[in-house]
Amino acid sequence: MTPVLPSPTWFIGCGNMGGAIVAGWRTAGIDLSNATVIRPSGTPVEGVRTVSGYPEAGVPPRLVVLAFKPQKLDEVAPQLQPWLTSRATVVSILAGVQIATLRQRFPKAGAIVRAMPNLPVAIRRGVTALYTEDADDGLKQQLGDLFAALGWAMWAADQEKFSAVGAVAGAGPAYVARFIAALAKAGEARGLSSETAATVALETVLGTSWMAATTGESMADVARRVASPKGTTEAGLAVLDHDHVLDELIGLTIDAAARRGAELAEEAKLASEPSLH
Numbered sequence: 001m002t003p004v005l006p007s008p009t010w011f012i013g014c015g016n017m018g019g020a021i022v023a024g025w026r027t028a029g030i031d032l033s034n035a036t037v038i039r040p041s042g043t044p045v046e047g048v049r050t051v052s053g054y055p056e057a058g059v060p061p062r063l064v065v066l067a068f069k070p071q072k073l074d075e076v077a078p079q080l081q082p083w084l085t086s087r088a089t090v091v092s093i094l095a096g097v098q099i100a101t102l103r104q105r106f107p108k109a110g111a112i113v114r115a116m117p118n119l120p121v122a123i124r125r126g127v128t129a130l131y132t133e134d135a136d137d138g139l140k141q142q143l144g145d146l147f148a149a150l151g152w153a154m155w156a157a158d159q160e161k162f163s164a165v166g167a168v169a170g171a172g173p174a175y176v177a178r179f180i181a182a183l184a185k186a187g188e189a190r191g192l193s194s195e196t197a198a199t200v201a202l203e204t205v206l207g208t209s210w211m212a213a214t215t216g217e218s219m220a221d222v223a224r225r226v227a228s229p230k231g232t233t234e235a236g237l238a239v240l241d242h243d244h245v246l247d248e249l250i251g252l253t254i255d256a257a258a259r260r261g262a263e264l265a266e267e268a269k270l271a272s273e274p275s276l277h
């Protein structure tokens, strides 16, 4: 059964990620006729009524998806707060902004939910982590179904686990994109045209992921099946595996992103504390 979006639903901001969610829900056949995008530019979003101000949005929302940059929270909260009632659920995709900070900004809202989707939600192959402290089981089921329509979705047991999924999946497509580009560069260095190298690299990653996803085999098994003992792949893997260089690099990459996430969370928290003056 196609999941149902609460009516009305407001998207506050709808750029890269909001647009990806809308595109995925549209493709999934979810009815967006009672959804409205509110964004300062009023730039139209395909398939959803778009306005540039709250008064034009109409009836107060049952679901609000916060899809602007975390730095805009201070600007948006006072404008949105008057439109919220205890019947409104706020779903925030703002990276790093904790539940406590959101609750402080939106005291009148019913439930507050954090969602951390990644860009492939646009084509319904995304990963979304969800976390709430106050949604009831019925609401969790409904939101879980809506995000599962965009790929794979899970409710995290605590905010640390939520952040852990987000750290890997949220920014993950950017890291995977760099890996595919590096594979392509290696092809170009060996004389392939840039188009051919890009296709070879992309299809290799796509095929490997698809194969593992359909067979359920581990990555260690996939590598073992490609690398015959003392063969060429094994010689290549010896470089990648040396001193766990790739694991180290990915670990450092994700640590750096997590540090930035903590900084953003701190900025949002500080901005929301009452002034001493």
Ligand SMILES: NC(=O)c1ccc[n+]([C@@H]2O[C@H](COP(=O)([O-])OP(=O)(O)OC[C@H]3O[C@@H](n4cnc5c(N)ncnc54)[C@H](OP(=O)(O)O)[C@@H]3O)[C@@H](O)[C@H]2O)c1
Pocket: 012, 013, 014, 015, 016, 017, 018, 019, 038, 039, 040, 041, 042, 043, 067, 068, 069, 070, 072, 075, 076, 093, 094, 095, 096, 116, 117, 118, 119, 170, 171
């Ligand atoms: N990109 C990702 O892969 C990803 C992954 C997970 C989570 N996120 C989260 O998604 C959020 C949005 O990121 P993004 O990459 O989609 O950013 P983006 O493309 O820059 O889009 C930002 C949106 O916010 C709107 N906006 C700006 N000021 C606003 C205001 N005062 N009131 C209402 N809307 C306002 C913009 O509207 P106009 O265009 O009209 O100015 C635009 O639609 C961030 O909080 C980020 O942490 C992103």
